[in-house]
Amino acid sequence: MKAIEAKVLAGERISGDEALTLLRDGELATLGAMADLVRRRRHADGVVTYIIDRNVNYTNVCNAFCSFCAFYRPPHHEEGYVLPYEELERKVAETYALGGNQILLQGGHNPKLKIDYYEDLFRRLKARFPDLWLHALSAPEVIHIHKVSRLGVPETLRRLRDAGLDSIPGGGAEILVDDVRRRLMKNKASTAEWLGVHEEAHKMGLRSTATMMFGHVESLEDRIAHLQVLRDLQDRTGGFTAFIGWTFQPGNTELGGREATTAEYLRTMAVARVFLDNFDNIQASWVTQGPKVGAASLAFGVNDMGSTMIEENVVSSAGTVHHMNEPEIVAAVRDAGFVPMRRNMLYERLGEPLRT
Numbered sequence: 500m501k502a503i504e505a506k507v508l509a510g511e512r513i514s515g516d517e518a519l520t521l522l523r524d525g526e527l528a529t530l531g532a533m534a535d536l537v538r539r540r541r542h543a544d545g546v547v548t549y550i551i552d553r554n555v556n557y558t559n560v561c562n563a564f565c566s567f568c569a570f571y572r573p574p575h576h577e578e579g580y581v582l583p584y585e586e587l588e589r590k591v592a593e594t595y596a597l598g599g600n601q602i603l604l605q606g607g608h609n610p611k612l613k614i615d616y617y618e619d620l621f622r623r624l625k626a627r628f629p630d631l632w633l634h635a636l637s638a639p640e641v642i643h644i645h646k647v648s649r650l651g652v653p654e655t656l657r658r659l660r661d662a663g664l665d666s667i668p669g670g671g672a673e674i675l676v677d678d679v680r681r682r683l684m685k686n687k688a689s690t691a692e693w694l695g696v697h698e699e700a701h702k703m704g705l706r707s708t709a710t711m712m713f714g715h716v717e718s719l720e721d722r723i724a725h726l727q728v729l730r731d732l733q734d735r736t737g738g739f740t741a742f743i744g745w746t747f748q749p750g751n752t753e754l755g756g757r758e759a760t761t762a763e764y765l766r767t768m769a770v771a772r773v774f775l776d777n778f779d780n781i782q783a784s785w786v787t788q789g790p791k792v793g794a795a796s797l798a799f800g801v802n803d804m805g806s807t808m809i810e811e812n813v814v815s816s817a818g819t820v821h822h823m824n825e826p827e828i829v830a831a832v833r834d835a836g837f838v839p840m841r842r843n844m845l846y847e848r849l850g851e852p853l854r855t
């Protein structure tokens with residue numbers, strides 16, 4: 500353990516085995532101190548960023564059948580929906596009214612929606628809101644669209660980009676180990692497919708984020724294997740803007756079980772900060788952990804509070820409902836001793852808070 504600490508202090512890269520030792524045996528306070536050191540090296544001015552945006556789920560119809568998901572409805576279910584274009588436009592207009600110009604647009608794998616649905620939607624939204632930033636369609640959705648539309652992945656991404664797609668959210672990664680994925684879902688992108696979409700997107704200039712959902716059936720080794728493939732891809736492309744980790748929310752899901760503890764969340768985020776030495780930004784998940792743990796994570800390597808989440812439907816379907824508006828995020832950041840700053844998806848700083 501001392502040798503690993505010395506490497507981190509010296510600014511050297513640690514191996515997967517060393518990260519596993521930290522995750523398994525490191526004391527919480529030691530991990531926090533290490534992650535804090537690494538974060539301060541990258542973000543010496545003490546700024547903690549956040550973004551004003553909204554999660555919009557255009558459809559809940561999905562044929563991936565993930566056992567950890569409380570949000571989806573199978574095709575033909577009476578509670579299935581596809582939001583009308585007008586409703587989506589109204590949600591974007593509300594986001595603008597609150598000072599944001601980005602939406603995180605994601606949905607289920609709806610077999611009825613082929614690529615022309617997304618092209619029409621993106622073009623329509625961009626025509627009405629020319630500076631809208633569309634952070635849209637996780638890698639498994641892109642894989643789904645490529646399959647139902649019978650197009651190659653590069654062609655699918657090119658057409659979506661040409662219609663207005665600006666960047667890709669990191670959702671759907673869960674744990675990037677195929678054995679774990681097979682135990683969690685019936686019909687969703689494999690590890691290679693998830694990574695392939697991001698690599699292809701990075702090659703064509705689209706930036707993306709990376710995520711990890713942990714605390715379900717995976718082992719600690721699986722978590723490190725997940726972080727390893729993210730770090731390797733980032734070494735090749737540099738296209739990820741941030742890493743976001745959150746814990747499985749068992750409420751209303753087929754998988755069920757218990758939720759990971761706060762300590763488990765903080766330990767994992769701290770190790771991610773130390774191990775992912777080629778990621779600039781590590782984002783809190785206050786929407787799953789609650790505002791207090793979200794703020795505490797700022798001492799465990801996190802430098803971004805994520806989104807104001809004007810709307811959120813997926814985590815709340817599992818019965819976990821936390822809210823933080825802009826003044827609450829700003830207060831939490833200041834209370835923790837940092838300087839709050841608005842940002843965009845590219846992590847460019849936009850300025851002081853609009854509302855405090």
Ligand code: SF4
Nearest residue numbers: 561563565568571607
């Ligand atoms: S997590 Fe996504 S892909 Fe899986 S069932 Fe839910 S909506 Fe579908």
